[in-house]
Amino acid sequence: MIKKFINKLIEGILMLSSTVTTLTVLLIIVFLFSEGLSVFKESPLEGDNIIVLNHQNKVSHISSSDIKDIFDQKITNWKLIGGSNDSIILFTFNEINNYFSEEELGPEFEYLPAKMDSLLESQSGMIAVFSKKYLLKSHRSKIIQADKINPYSFINGSEWFPTANPAVQLGVLPLILGTLYVSFVAILFALPVGLATAIYMAEVANEKTRRVFKPVIELLAGIPSVVYGFFGLIVIVPLIQSSFHLPVGETGLAGSIILAIMALPTIITVSEDALRNTPRSMKEASLALGATKWQTIVRIVIPYSYSGISAAAILGIGRAIGETMAVLMVTGNAAVIPHTLLEPVRTIPATIAAELGEAPANGIHYKALFALGCILFLITLIINLWVEFSSKKRRIGK
Amino acid sequence: MTLFEISRKRLAENIAFWIFRLLSLGVMGILFSILGFILYKGIDVVNWDFITKMPEDGMTKGGIYPAIVGTLCLITGSMIFAFPIGVMSGIYINEYTKDSWYRRFVQLMTANLAGIPSIVFGLFGMALFVNKLGFGDSILAGSLTLGLLALPVIIRTTEEALKSVDDSYRHASLALGATKLQTIHRVTLPVALPNIITGFILSIGRVSGETAPILFTVAAYFLPKLPSSIHDQVMALPYHLYVISTSGTNIKDSRAMAYGTAVVLILIVLILNLIANAVRRYLGKKYKTN
Numbered sequence: 001m002i003k004k005f006i007n008k009l010i011e012g013i014l015m016l017s018s019t020v021t022t023l024t025v026l027l028i029i030v031f032l033f034s035e036g037l038s039v040f041k042e043s044p045l046e047g048d049n050i051i052v053l054n055h056q057n058k059v060s061h062i063s064s065s066d067i068k069d070i071f072d073q074k075i076t077n078w079k080l081i082g083g084s085n086d087s088i089i090l091f092t093f094n095e096i097n098n099y100f101s102e103e104e105l106g107p108e109f110e111y112l113p114a115k116m117d118s119l120l121e122s123q124s125g126m127i128a129v130f131s132k133k134y135l136l137k138s139h140r141s142k143i144i145q146a147d148k149i150n151p152y153s154f155i156n157g158s159e160w161f162p163t164a165n166p167a168v169q170l171g172v173l174p175l176i177l178g179t180l181y182v183s184f185v186a187i188l189f190a191l192p193v194g195l196a197t198a199i200y201m202a203e204v205a206n207e208k209t210r211r212v213f214k215p216v217i218e219l220l221a222g223i224p225s226v227v228y229g230f231f232g233l234i235v236i237v238p239l240i241q242s243s244f245h246l247p248v249g250e251t252g253l254a255g256s257i258i259l260a261i262m263a264l265p266t267i268i269t270v271s272e273d274a275l276r277n278t279p280r281s282m283k284e285a286s287l288a289l290g291a292t293k294w295q296t297i298v299r300i301v302i303p304y305s306y307s308g309i310s311a312a313a314i315l316g317i318g319r320a321i322g323e324t325m326a327v328l329m330v331t332g333n334a335a336v337i338p339h340t341l342l343e344p345v346r347t348i349p350a351t352i353a354a355e356l357g358e359a360p361a362n363g364i365h366y367k368a369l370f371a372l373g374c375i376l377f378l379i380t381l382i383i384n385l386w387v388e389f390s391s392k393k394r395r396i397g398k
Numbered sequence: 399m400t401l402f403e404i405s406r407k408r409l410a411e412n413i414a415f416w417i418f419r420l421l422s423l424g425v426m427g428i429l430f431s432i433l434g435f436i437l438y439k440g441i442d443v444v445n446w447d448f449i450t451k452m453p454e455d456g457m458t459k460g461g462i463y464p465a466i467v468g469t470l471c472l473i474t475g476s477m478i479f480a481f482p483i484g485v486m487s488g489i490y491i492n493e494y495t496k497d498s499w500y501r502r503f504v505q506l507m508t509a510n511l512a513g514i515p516s517i518v519f520g521l522f523g524m525a526l527f528v529n530k531l532g533f534g535d536s537i538l539a540g541s542l543t544l545g546l547l548a549l550p551v552i553i554r555t556t557e558e559a560l561k562s563v564d565d566s567y568r569h570a571s572l573a574l575g576a577t578k579l580q581t582i583h584r585v586t587l588p589v590a591l592p593n594i595i596t597g598f599i600l601s602i603g604r605v606s607g608e609t610a611p612i613l614f615t616v617a618a619y620f621l622p623k624l625p626s627s628i629h630d631q632v633m634a635l636p637y638h639l640y641v642i643s644t645s646g647t648n649i650k651d652s653r654a655m656a657y658g659t660a661v662v663l664i665l666i667v668l669i670l671n672l673i674a675n676a677v678r679r680y681l682g683k684k685y686k687t688n
Contacts, residue, residue: 003577007577007578007579010579011490011494011579013486014486014487014489014490014494015490015494017482017483017484017486017487017490018486018487018490018491018495018504019504020483020487020549021487021504021507021508021511021549021550021553022503022504022507024511024546024549025507025510025511025514027522027526028514028518028519028522031522031525031526031530032518032521032522032525035525192421193421193424193425194425196417196418196421196422197418197421197422197425199418200415200418200419200421200422201422204415204418204419205422213422213426215671215675216426216429217425217429218671219429219667219668219671220425220429222600222603222604222607222667222670222671223432223433223607223663223664223667224606224607224608224609224636224663224667225607225609226607226609226636226637226639226640226663227432227436227607227636227639227660227663227664228432229640229643230436230639230643230656230660231432231435231436231660233643233644234643234653235435261428261432264425264428268425292407292408292410292411293411294407294410294411294414294415295407295411318513321515322513322514322515322516322517322518323515324515324516324517324609324610325609325610325636325640328644329640329643329644349515349517349610352517352520352521353517353520353610353613356520356521356524356613356614357613357614361529369521370521370525373517373518373521376515376517376518377514377515377518380513380514380515380518381510381513381514383513384509384510384513385506385510388506388509388510
């Protein structure tokens with residue numbers, strides 16, 4: 001009786017531990033998305049800042065990028081953002097001494113609210129952004145809302161200035177494009193070389209050579225990414241800088257080269273396994289018909305293992321997209337949409353790694369970085385599921 | 399078929415094979431040039447003082463002792479958590495579940511967990527362990543984060559190891575009247591052990607080199623003393639290499655230290671790989687698996 005109970009108990013414990021991975025995936029989803037999606041409830045203004053206008057102004061809400069354009073003086077008339085034809089007068093605290101003397105404001109700025117209110121009412125086109133505590137209780141000026149961060153402008157926006165003042169700019173398009181760009185170029189480098197190595201190991205090399213190659217490739221996979229990054233930083237970056245005569249060597253190309261080297265083991269191992277799965281009888285039939293070994297490889301082995309090879313390529317891209325440290329160290333981290341490989345770029349993982357340390361917990365920047373994490377998670381999840389299901393189909397197909 | 403055609407076919411084959419051979423040698427060449435370059439530049443830095451002394455003069459002199467201790471703490475912590483759970487999970491999946499939807503689901507989730515980028519583990523560890531559960535930046539938070547990262551590797555190798563044990567062993571044991579648990583304990587696990595240990599050693603290698611998950615959960619730039627409890631922050635080798643090669647105050651002067659740290663990291667991976675291979679070879683001889 002007791003023995004049976006103990007057996008059941010142990011089985012229960014084993015079962016519980018088998019649920020840990022599922023639980024972790026679920027928890028990751030819950031935490032990532034609850035933090036990440038809450039960025040869309042945030043106003044782009046810093047702290048408890050508010051936007052205050054003259055009460056006659058017809059504008060009732062304003063987007064984050066418009067605020068930036070107004071303060072960069074790219075938008076100079078209210079007409080452009082739905083108001084009346086009146087030029088915009090900026091008020092910034094740097095220029096406060098042009099308006100008021102220190103005595104007028106009082107030693108602890110106690111007269112500032114009243115002064116601000118009357119200043120805003122005297123100029124019909126004025127806009128000011130300041131902390132809520134400087135707002136007069138019986139204010140005549142009009143407070144308007146900054147639009148909340150919206151998902152469309154988040155994905156589609158091309159400016160990433162998460163700490164900009166007065167309004168943060170959260171456009172992740174340059175980061176997404178940078179990530180995909182660097183990763184795809186890396187696979188373009190790595191796939192031909194990796195595939196050739198896999199074919200060599202599976203079909204051409206003798207047993208002895210294979211016994212040398214296999215552990216070396218395992219070792220290549222085991223080297224920490226920060227060591228690759230370090231190597232890239234001291235060897236590849238200066239090399240690129242001098243051979244292309246660039247001001248800086250930290251470029252997308254450097255990232256792609258390092259990622260290509262790092263993706264090689266994945267591509268080689270997965271495609272070698274796929275090539276090896278070709279049934280012996282098919283190869284022998286081809287050879288018996290007079291085909292050379294090379295013809296057999298091209299006409300029989302590669303077509304047969306096509307889906308495995310494509311899985312290798314996709315997995316390689318997945319690895320490259322998620323890689324953080326090496327890319328962070330060699331790509332130069334400029335959050336602009338890349339046009340050539342010889343410019344600095346910035347990827348999603350590198351952005352998270354570089355900025356999360358400085359972002360105050362639960363602030364808008366912190367949440368935006370979690371939202372980036374969500375995008376990264378979704379991209380890699382899709383890649384994993386794709387590989388998983390395509391390999392299942394392959395197994396059933398056999 | 400004329401003689402000319404045959405020789406043309408042979409020529410094409412020869413050219414293709416030579417290209418493959420050269421590309422493969424190129425891959426080997428890349429690996430050996432990376433290893434060779436770093437070892438050549440850094441091996442002089444690594445000596446007894448380097449691995450037993452504290453960093454001095456803003457990381458430009460002295461050693462990396464606290465970073466080594468920190469990495470050992472993180473390896474131990476993450477393995478205490480991940481190894482038992484991983485092995486138990488692997489046993490359950492391979493020995494108790496038949497080809498059911500549950501098994502496929504758990505395997506799918508494990509594969510997904512393995513594919514999640516390490517920086518996402520870092521984000522998750524920070525949100526759950528550091529902030530939500532209030533562990534702060536600590537060995538505890540860092541070890542749990544790294545443990546989750548190592549979990550899929552351990553589960554998968556355990557599963558593979560158990561799968562390679564021939565069913566005749568299980569049948570023989572069960573036929574002698576042993577219970578399922580006794581069979582696993584006395585027969586299946588001992589046979590699968592070399593491969594499980596290999597997986598364990600390789601996951602240590604993985605954990606010791608990861609940087610992104612510990613950035614926000616445990617790693618410190620510089621600490622003058624060693625950790626005294628699991629609630630302390632620690633320095634760690636990969637993070638140390640990252641900061642002194644990119645964001646130190648005097649990058650040029652700490653270059654030698656950076657080479658040395660990289661050499662130590664490579665040596666750890668190299669030695670672990672050798673041990674894993676040795677375990678696989680020597681323990682594997684004791685029991686024949688198919």
